[in-house]
Amino acid sequence: MYQMKCTKCGGLAVVNMPQHRLKLCEEHFLEWFPEQVVNIIRRYDMFAPDDRVLVAVSGGKDSLALWYVLDRLGYETEGMYINLGIDHDDYSNRSQEHVEAFAAEHGLEYQVVNVAETYGRGVPALISTTRGHRMCAACGLVKRHIMNRIAYEGDYAAIATGHNCDDEAAVLMQNVLHWQTGYLRRQAPVLPQVHPRLARKVKPLCRIYERDVAAYALVRGIDYIQQECPYSKKAQTLFYKEILNQIERRSPATKQQFYITYLKAKDEGLFAEGEEEGRVYHTCPRCGQPTLADDLCAFCKLWENL
Ligand code: SF4
Numbered sequence: 001m002y003q004m005k006c007t008k009c010g011g012l013a014v015v016n017m018p019q020h021r022l023k024l025c026e027e028h029f030l031e032w033f034p035e036q037v038v039n040i041i042r043r044y045d046m047f048a049p050d051d052r053v054l055v056a057v058s059g060g061k062d063s064l065a066l067w068y069v070l071d072r073l074g075y076e077t078e079g080m081y082i083n084l085g086i087d088h089d090d091y092s093n094r095s096q097e098h099v100e101a102f103a104a105e106h107g108l109e110y111q112v113v114n115v116a117e118t119y120g121r122g123v124p125a126l127i128s129t130t131r132g133h134r135m136c137a138a139c140g141l142v143k144r145h146i147m148n149r150i151a152y153e154g155d156y157a158a159i160a161t162g163h164n165c166d167d168e169a170a171v172l173m174q175n176v177l178h179w180q181t182g183y184l185r186r187q188a189p190v191l192p193q194v195h196p197r198l199a200r201k202v203k204p205l206c207r208i209y210e211r212d213v214a215a216y217a218l219v220r221g222i223d224y225i226q227q228e229c230p231y232s233k234k235a236q237t238l239f240y241k242e243i244l245n246q247i248e249r250r251s252p253a254t255k256q257q258f259y260i261t262y263l264k265a266k267d268e269g270l271f272a273e274g275e276e277e278g279r280v281y282h283t284c285p286r287c288g289q290p291t292l293a294d295d296l297c298a299f300c301k302l303w304e305n306l
């Protein structure tokens with residue numbers, strides 16, 4: 001039987017990464033992965049070694065692998081789990097259990113925000129208030145609002161999320177196909193802090209393929225929730241990920257080139273500044289967060305419309 005050999009030591013390889021022309025044994029893969037994360041953090045100047053970082057964890061492989069690796073690299077982290085109140089298959093509670101078990105196993109600090117307990121209703125109740133009944137739009141808004149609040153209250157240098165290269169490339173493809181120029185300008189490994197109450201957001205896994213993050217979680221024995229959010233089936237992103245993976249199978253490294261070349265082009269000024277630069281924020285009279293609206297912020301309006 002054909003056995004893959006590790007590019008570094010000739011031992012038995014457990015992962016094959018054609019996009020890097022690398023096959024690695026378990027030992028070398030476990031070395032390689034954190035090195036990549038450190039390189040990404042430094043390349044995009046995400047945060048400093050002594051910064052406090054809030055890690056947004058969902059219980060899935062990407063965010064738990066990120067939390068694990070940041071902690072191992074010596075960064076000061078705290079996890080934050082937002083219980084959205086998605087009760088289909090007890091999804092939110094089961095995800096929370098994975099986060100809690102993971103934190104207990106590794107001695108990590110975390111906090112939980114329970115949407116239904118804090119705001120009266122879970123996120124699924126908001127579906128009727130969104131245009132076209134798009135659950136993920138409301139959910140994203142709620143998550144961003146809570147993340148900004150917790151980061152501000154806890155004075156964190158940044159919020160780290162587990163977005164991987166597949167996530168970023170899929171969003172990029174979606175935005176390119178629809179020429180969403182505003183979104184294109186804003187998509188980046190780092191979203192700077194534009195207001196004291198709008199936290200800096202960073203994506204330390206943004207250049208790593210989803211499959212390789214999954215391999216890391218597996219090799220490290222991270223017990224994550226395998227079940228997808230029941231609403232994710234409707235998310236367009238999955239469709240674009242599959243198309244990109246089909247291209248990748250024919251032509252390895254296309255996915256990372258697509259994303260990384262776009263980031264370089266942006267750095268070189270290929271995308272002109274848009275009207276979003278220099279925007280004036282008002283303070284939401286209800287929650288105190290900054291908003292571009294004259295009255296209530298989008299988050300507060302969502303609950304108001306219920
Ligand atoms: Fe929220 Fe949509 Fe993600 Fe589910 S798939 S957690 S509804 S954004």
Ligand code: ZN
Pocket residue numbers: 006007008009010011024025026027028
């Ligand atoms: Zn090796």
Ligand code: ZN
Pocket residue numbers: 284285286287288289296297298299300301
């Ligand atoms: Zn508000």
